[in-house]
Amino acid sequence: MKQASRWFSRNLIRIYAFLGFAYLFLPIIYTIAFSFNNSTKSNLVWVGFTWNNWLNPCGAPDVCNALGNSLKIGVLATFFATLLGTMMAFAMGRYAFKGRSVVNILIFLPMATPEIVMGASLLTMFISFGFNPGFWTIVIAHVMFCISFVVVTVKARIASLDPRLEQAAMDLYADERETFRRVTFPLVAPGIAAAALLAFSLSFDDFIITNFNSGSVNTFPKFVYISAQRGLPPQANVIGSSMFLIALVIVLLGQFVGRKRAGVR
Amino acid sequence: MSTALMHTGTHEKKPVLTKKKLLPYWLLAPGIVWLFIFFLVPIYQLISTSTQTQGYGIGTYVQTYRFANFIDAITSSRAQLFRSFEYAFLATSFALIISYPLAYAVAFKSGRWKNTLLVLIVAPFFCSFLLRTVAWEQILGEQGVVIKTLRFLHIMGAQGHLTATPFAVVAGLTYNFLPFMTLPLYASLERIDIRMMEASGDLYANAFTTFRRVTVPLSMPGVVAGTLLTFIPAAGDYINAELLGNPGTKMIGNVIEARYLAIVDYPGAAALSLILMVTIMILVMAYVKRAGTEELV
Numbered sequence: 279m280k281q282a283s284r285w286f287s288r289n290l291i292r293i294y295a296f297l298g299f300a301y302l303f304l305p306i307i308y309t310i311a312f313s314f315n316n317s318t319k320s321n322l323v324w325v326g327f328t329w330n331n332w333l334n335p336c337g338a339p340d341v342c343n344a345l346g347n348s349l350k351i352g353v354l355a356t357f358f359a360t361l362l363g364t365m366m367a368f369a370m371g372r373y374a375f376k377g378r379s380v381v382n383i384l385i386f387l388p389m390a391t392p393e394i395v396m397g398a399s400l401l402t403m404f405i406s407f408g409f410n411p412g413f414w415t416i417v418i419a420h421v422m423f424c425i426s427f428v429v430v431t432v433k434a435r436i437a438s439l440d441p442r443l444e445q446a447a448m449d450l451y452a453d454e455r456e457t458f459r460r461v462t463f464p465l466v467a468p469g470i471a472a473a474a475l476l477a478f479s480l481s482f483d484d485f486i487i488t489n490f491n492s493g494s495v496n497t498f499p500k501f502v503y504i505s506a507q508r509g510l511p512p513q514a515n516v517i518g519s520s521m522f523l524i525a526l527v528i529v530l531l532g533q534f535v536g537r538k539r540a541g542v543r
Numbered sequence: 544m545s546t547a548l549m550h551t552g553t554h555e556k557k558p559v560l561t562k563k564k565l566l567p568y569w570l571l572a573p574g575i576v577w578l579f580i581f582f583l584v585p586i587y588q589l590i591s592t593s594t595q596t597q598g599y600g601i602g603t604y605v606q607t608y609r610f611a612n613f614i615d616a617i618t619s620s621r622a623q624l625f626r627s628f629e630y631a632f633l634a635t636s637f638a639l640i641i642s643y644p645l646a647y648a649v650a651f652k653s654g655r656w657k658n659t660l661l662v663l664i665v666a667p668f669f670c671s672f673l674l675r676t677v678a679w680e681q682i683l684g685e686q687g688v689v690i691k692t693l694r695f696l697h698i699m700g701a702q703g704h705l706t707a708t709p710f711a712v713v714a715g716l717t718y719n720f721l722p723f724m725t726l727p728l729y730a731s732l733e734r735i736d737i738r739m740m741e742a743s744g745d746l747y748a749n750a751f752t753t754f755r756r757v758t759v760p761l762s763m764p765g766v767v768a769g770t771l772l773t774f775i776p777a778a779g780d781y782i783n784a785e786l787l788g789n790p791g792t793k794m795i796g797n798v799i800e801a802r803y804l805a806i807v808d809y810p811g812a813a814a815l816s817l818i819l820m821v822t823i824m825i826l827v828m829a830y831v832k833r834a835g836t837e838e839l840v
Contacts, residue, residue, distance in 0.1 A: 295644070298644070298645040302667050303666075312678075388578065399585035402592050421577060489800075506680070530662060
């Protein structure tokens with residue numbers, strides 16, 4: 279008994295962490311489990327196991343249209359936000375220039391503003407300029423709120439670089455352009471990849487800003503929100519689960535590659 | 544090779560320097576222009592809309608500088624406004640209580656599993672925010688396992704329910720923004736030099752004193768960043784209140800959304816958005832000033 283209580287107090291933090299992770303993953307496990315549910319209309323009660331939803335993910339009306347829009351918007355927003363954000367991060371991380379603190383505030387503000395305020399203000403602007411919200415207004419909005427996160431992520435990577443590596447390249451007669459192309463950029467690339475992944479998941483998952491600026495265009499989160507009122511089809515769970523698993527595999531692979539590289543060095 | 548050497552020559556230095564002086568601005572320009580047009584100009588439009596009044600026809604408004612819009616907005620939605628900050632405060636507190644030991648365990652007790660556990664903390668983000676909230680709605684809902692068990696054990700009567708309650712909304716907010724709390728906490732805990740804690744132990748502090756006087760103060764930047772990252776989105780959220788709450792748990796986000804998209808009362812909605820934004824800014828500044836972490840901004 280005494281031994282048991284000692285074991286318990288020694289491992290208290292581990293037990294706690296285990297419970298914490300269980301809490302984090304409970305709704306995800308639920309989502310994945312119910313993607314295999316053999317339900318016809320609303321996916322509320324467990325009926326029985328089936329592969330049908332996974333074999334036919336577009337089976338529910340409009341779900342793949344919404345998914346397609348979300349993927350297209352995600353790719354476009356990620357591309358532009360990563361491009362603009364990385365350029366800004368290099369300027370911020372590498373150069374001293376006037377007006378730095380103003381730029382810093384401009385980058386920080388979108389992260390400190392509630393989404394609903396950004397969504398509402400963008401819609402106000404589009405309306406007052408007579409712009410009809412639709413596919414491109416969503417892309418514009420997503421690029422806007424992703425930029426700051428890209429800057430912060432890439433800047434952190436640039437700040438952690440060892441300046442001696444670049445000095446070494448210069449010492450070995452590489453000019454500035456070549457140093458950047460063959461030393462600096464490859465070293466920053468993992469940070470850019472992480473930022474792009476972050477931007478994509480922010481864009482793919484966004485509901486509030488999208489809901490304000492989408493007009494009649496459907497996205498996956500919007501589809502989930504609308505169908506949640508009358509019961510979500512299991513196909514939505516299939517799409518959510520596969521996105522989750524794909525992202526998890528990408529991140530774990532990235533880690534594996536990173537570790538292997540570090541081992542070689 | 545010779546050109547590379549020439550770059551170090553004095554006569555070549557000047558043009559390189561001027562190029563560098565302009566380069567950061569060229570790199571910054573596209574992003575700044577984007578943020579200016581699609582973030583700052585809209586905020587300006589929001590401010591300008593907030594003092595407009597109804598023109599001819601639904602959805603048309605003219606500028607009349609009617610600042611009473613703000614008073615109207617506050618008096619009509621005072622309950623939701625206070626509720627938003629109350630729920631956001633509760634959710635942030637619960638998230639801090641849950642996250643701190645979790646971040647501590649990952650930072651100090653996970654050994655070679657550290658990176659994997661870190662991925663697991665971020666992993667919920669990869670599953671759609673809305674799907675997870677709907678999952679909670681169904682887990683806690685009338686058809687769910689939890690409520691059936693509670694009723695079977697007679698802990699809860701047939702009339703009792705878990706969803707459509709303030710409890711469910713706060714729980715949903717806590718859950719959805721938990722990684723925003725855990726990650727910065729982990730980052731600042733991980734940076735702590737373990738020798739600091741050892742030194743404290745060598746100086747006869749017990750484990751609790753070490754934690755209170757060494758670990759917690761050193762992790763303050765993470766606490767500040769985490770609470771801000773949780774509080775700000777939680778205060779403006781309306782998805783949890785919509786899916787997990789009832790009409791009595793509506794938050795300010797629900798009001799703004801309804802006024803914009805259903806009632807088409809743009810000035811009222813704009814005024815409420817500004818009130819939300821300014822209140823958050825004031826709270827954040829006061830908090831950061833008190834907590835003494837200014838490197839955030």
